[in-house]
Amino acid sequence: MSDGSLEKLLQGDSHHKFRRTPLQVLKELLEENLSARLLSAEKRKQFEKCSFLCDFVITVWDEIHKRCKNDPELEEANVLRILDQSAFLIASFLKYKNFEVFEKAGPSLSMSLRGLEGDFLHQTVNNIICFLRAVGVKLQETPEHDISAEAIWEFLSSASMALLKELDGQKVRLEYLFETFSVRQSDSVSEANVLFYGILERRISLLKKVIEENRRKFMSRFADLTANRQYVSPFRVAPEGRTISVAFSEKFSKNTSSKVVAKTAVTVMSKIERLPYEYFTWVPLKTNYKVNEIDLRNEPISLPFLEDNIQSEIYTKLLKQNSPLVESDLFPQNANRMNTERFSLADKVRFDFLCTLTLLILEKNHSVSADHMCTYSSVCPETYLPLIGTVPKNLLPINGDTTAEFLFSRLFEGRNYERPTVQKLDSCLNNSEQAQDLGTVLRKWFCRKCYTYACGEHLPTEVSLPQKFFNLAYEANATPVLSPPCLNGCVFNVEAPSWYGVRCHVWTNEDVVAFKSFLRVFGNNWCDIATVFFQKHSCYECAFFAESNSSFRKKATKKNGQRKKNQSNRNSTVIIMDHIHCSHDDDCNSENCSCKKQELKCEKYCPCYLLSQGNCRNSSTCCFCENGKCLNGQCPCFIENRECDPDRCSCFARLRKKGTWDESIYTCKNIGIRTKAHKRLFIARSDYHEGGWGLFITEPVEKHEFICEYKGELVSLDECERREKSYQAMTDMTFVFKRGEVYIDATRKGGKARFANEPGTKALPNCYSRYKRTMGDIRVGIYADRNIQAGEEILFKYEC
Numbered sequence: 001m002s003d004g005s006l007e008k009l010l011q012g013d014s015h016h017k018f019r020r021t022p023l024q025v026l027k028e029l030l031e032e033n034l035s036a037r038l039l040s041a042e043k044r045k046q047f048e049k050c051s052f053l054c055d056f057v058i059t060v061w062d063e064i065h066k067r068c069k070n071d072p073e074l075e076e077a078n079v080l081r082i083l084d085q086s087a088f089l090i091a092s093f094l095k096y097k098n099f100e101v102f103e104k105a106g107p108s109l110s111m112s113l114r115g116l117e118g119d120f121l122h123q124t125v126n127n128i129i130c131f132l133r134a135v136g137v138k139l140q141e142t143p144e145h146d147i148s149a150e151a152i153w154e155f156l157s158s159a160s161m162a163l164l165k166e167l168d169g170q171k172v173r174l175e176y177l178f179e180t181f182s183v184r185q186s187d188s189v190s191e192a193n194v195l196f197y198g199i200l201e202r203r204i205s206l207l208k209k210v211i212e213e214n215r216r217k218f219m220s221r222f223a224d225l226t227a228n229r230q231y232v233s234p235f236r237v238a239p240e241g242r243t244i245s246v247a248f249s250e251k252f253s254k255n256t257s258s259k260v261v262a263k264t265a266v267t268v269m270s271k272i273e274r275l276p277y278e279y280f281t282w283v284p285l286k287t288n289y290k291v292n293e294i295d296l297r298n299e300p301i302s303l304p305f306l307e308d309n310i311q312s313e314i315y316t317k318l319l320k321q322n323s324p325l326v327e328s329d330l331f332p333q334n335a336n337r338m339n340t341e342r343f344s345l346a347d348k349v350r351f352d353f354l355c356t357l358t359l360l361i362l363e364k365n366h367s368v369s370a371d372h373m374c375t376y377s378s379v380c381p382e383t384y385l386p387l388i389g390t391v392p393k394n395l396l397p398i399n400g401d402t403t404a405e406f407l408f409s410r411l412f413e414g415r416n417y418e419r420p421t422v423q424k425l426d427s428c429l430n431n432s433e434q435a436q437d438l439g440t441v442l443r444k445w446f447c448r449k450c451y452t453y454a455c456g457e458h459l460p461t462e463v464s465l466p467q468k469f470f471n472l473a474y475e476a477n478a479t480p481v482l483s484p485p486c487l488n489g490c491v492f493n494v495e496a497p498s499w500y501g502v503r504c505h506v507w508t509n510e511d512v513v514a515f516k517s518f519l520r521v522f523g524n525n526w527c528d529i530a531t532v533f534f535q536k537h538s539c540y541e542c543a544f545f546a547e548s549n550s551s552f553r554k555k556a557t558k559k560n561g562q563r564k565k566n567q568s569n570r571n572s573t574v575i576i577m578d579h580i581h582c583s584h585d586d587d588c589n590s591e592n593c594s595c596k597k598q599e600l601k602c603e604k605y606c607p608c609y610l611l612s613q614g615n616c617r618n619s620s621t622c623c624f625c626e627n628g629k630c631l632n633g634q635c636p637c638f639i640e641n642r643e644c645d646p647d648r649c650s651c652f653a654r655l656r657k658k659g660t661w662d663e664s665i666y667t668c669k670n671i672g673i674r675t676k677a678h679k680r681l682f683i684a685r686s687d688y689h690e691g692g693w694g695l696f697i698t699e700p701v702e703k704h705e706f707i708c709e710y711k712g713e714l715v716s717l718d719e720c721e722r723r724e725k726s727y728q729a730m731t732d733m734t735f736v737f738k739r740g741e742v743y744i745d746a747t748r749k750g751g752k753a754r755f756a757n758e759p760g761t762k763a764l765p766n767c768y769s770r771y772k773r774t775m776g777d778i779r780v781g782i783y784a785d786r787n788i789q790a791g792e793e794i795l796f797k798y799e800c
């Protein structure tokens with residue numbers, strides 16, 4: 001025993017909380033367990049009569065005591081667990097003996113409901129029997145107080161038979177038996193032996209209910225589970241539609257021979273195939289995944305499917321895990337490719353710079369305290385730090401705390417950056433002109449969508465670092481001064497421009513933005529750029545990247561007139577799915593406003609909207625509809641394919657109760673994607689796609705109600721076409737959603753909507769897809785086209 005507490009317990013140590021003799025403790029423990037967990041007050045008397053029970057447990061306890069002395073590792077917790085298990089078993093036994101003690105089941109029962117009782121009870125039975133035999137307890141002393149192995153097993157068998165009766169003559173999926181009874185496959189095709197360790201009536205009815213009510217879901221889940229099992233698939237021996245005999249055998253341990261105690265006949269229903277391998281390689285997404293196409297350009301043309309690299313333990317994890325996997329689970333080696341990566345070196349450099357800058361600006365406009373923690377009473381309009389009332393509540397300063405430190409902590413939540421040093425600040429303060437220019441930068445770096453700086457998700461449209469700030473502005477520097485080769489592999493040592501064969505390190509969005517800035521500072525002095533990247537990207541890579549990217553190529557000076565040879569002829573498609581706020585604060589026109597240039601509306605996080613207090617003339621629509629009216633042509637948001645915005649619309653999207661959403665009054669139906677208000681769905685064999693899977697709904701919905709979002713990887717048209725070619729070579733199925741300028745590929749990553757089928761010629765669609773602008777971004781929702789009943793398959797036309 002590790003801390004000696006059991007020893008103390010047994011010896012009645014006065015410091016121990018129990019302060020009783022071991023036997024007293026034991027009795028109390030048992031009584032506590034049995035009475036509190038399993039016995040109702042009325043039945044307690046019956047229990048008290050069971051003196052044999054206490055004798056039995058005391059014998060066990062003695063044995064434990066003896067073992068504890070010899071086994072210093074045995075902890076009190078383990079001992080108590082054994083007792084707890086014994087108590088459970090004894091209670092089961094009492095139940096069998098018509099002591100109706102199962103009023104209140106404890107965790108053991110819930111464990112058994114989760115399908116663990118097989119191993120659990122089997123182990124417990126064995127433990128107890130071993131104990132009894134080891135301590136020489138004579139079994140079957142009297143019929144009345146029969147606690148023999150046989151008696152215990154008899155109890156279990158009778159429960160088996162109870163289930164058997166329930167099942168007799170019914171249609172059952174073999175998977176069900178397999179799961180419920182730990183079916184052992186027999187050699188005989190017509191018979192499957194069932195090794196059954198104990199079943200409770202409650203479980204029988206529960207399982208039956210589940211099966212009846214939710215057969216499809218249940219079965220597809222079993223298919224998942226069984227696929228994960230190690231033993232041979234039972235489906236091979238499941239002759240479809242035939243009646244097979246299922247035998248319940250009694251078997252305690254590997255050493256005892258099994259004896260058939262009962263048989264029944266069940267008809268095997270059509271078998272469920274194991275899910276094809278590729279279904280497990282689909283990564284569930286919570287939200288759309290923005291593909292970094294710059295990375296993809298460095299990828300080989302044929303996109304690998306996940307299964308190419310999938311490892312068995314990851315596969316197992318995928319099957320077991322309810323929560324979605326992230327790609328880094330599947331591709332640990334690619335973890336740094338995720339666009340969630342926020343901690344690049346470039347990021348850190350930039351942040352240091354921003355910290356310095358912010359303090360600088362605050363210092364300019366407000367007083368700076370001795371320790372450089374700036375305090376100010378309102379949010380500074382120059383820096384665009386959040387305006388009160390326009391940011392989510394959780395970002396607002398608590399208790400009026402508007403210190404720079406606090407704002408930093410909110411804005412850079414989760415980031416572990418150092419604060420700027422005094423030296424840095426001092427050097428910056430020397431030049432107030434610099435400070436102003438830095439202010440411009442700061443404005444552009446602040447993402448008003450995420451309310452954070454340099455979020456890495458939403459790039460500013462114009463990241464133009466002011467030339468004044470840097471002495472070496474790239475464009476002004478027509479003939480850049482080239483450094484001598486920096487490293488052995490330096491780009492300037494490479495004779496031929498064979499850059500296209502180079503496989504670069506991954507360029508994150510942040511790297512790209514930083515790269516643009518560095519270009520302005522250092523021109524095409526790739527070695528210097530590589531230095532400021534801390535060699536994350538070598539000079540060779542920088543040169544290659546600039547050369548292969550049209551937007552940089554225009555500016556980059558070709559060394560010795562060398563031209564790019566194999567330029568990709570892929571035109572970059574403008575993806576307007578992600579709205580990026582504009583960066584001006586005056587009236588919108590097509591010159592100054594990037595939203596207007598793209599024929600988009602300004603959103604609430606655009607600076608022009610913020611500064612004009614919502615009076616931006618190019619701002620998006622909001623509505624004033626009555627409750628529930630946002631699903632028809634009278635709602636301007638609905639007409640414009642926008643979801644209602646609780647911050648702006650005056651419909652019921654806006655209603656809140658005590659600052660939190662109250663679902664009962666949260667009745668606007670045009671807000672499903674934003675609030676993730678999808679219906680409960682499940683995947684099962686499709687009635688329309690022969691041999692394929694389909695999406696089913698578990699609850700009734702009304703016409704136009706939101707069902708779920710079609711999630712996946714956001715790609716451009718050219719990337720979409722490239723992928724389709726690759727997929728077509730492997731499968732007939734497509735998971736790419738194409739509509740207008742929206743391209744969502746749910747092949748490798750996506751939501752359940754990827755399983756929704758088309759109605760074909762057999763039926764009419766019951767749903768339709770529609771894209772909606774939500775917080776500026778385009779998202780695709782599936783909506784009911786008519787009232788839909790629970791259990792119906794979701795069908796919508798992919799193209800219309």
Ligand SMILES: C[S@@+](CC[C@H](N)C(=O)[O-])C[C@H]1O[C@@H](n2cnc3c(N)ncnc32)[C@H](O)[C@@H]1O
Nearest residue numbers: 688689692693733734754755756757758759760
């Ligand atoms: C998005 S997937 C739908 C899920 C798919 N049923 C599965 O088993 O994974 C779309 C593909 O399913 C197939 N499909 C969808 N509706 C179908 C239908 N009515 N009849 C036949 N095949 C269909 C087509 O191959 C289509 O490319």
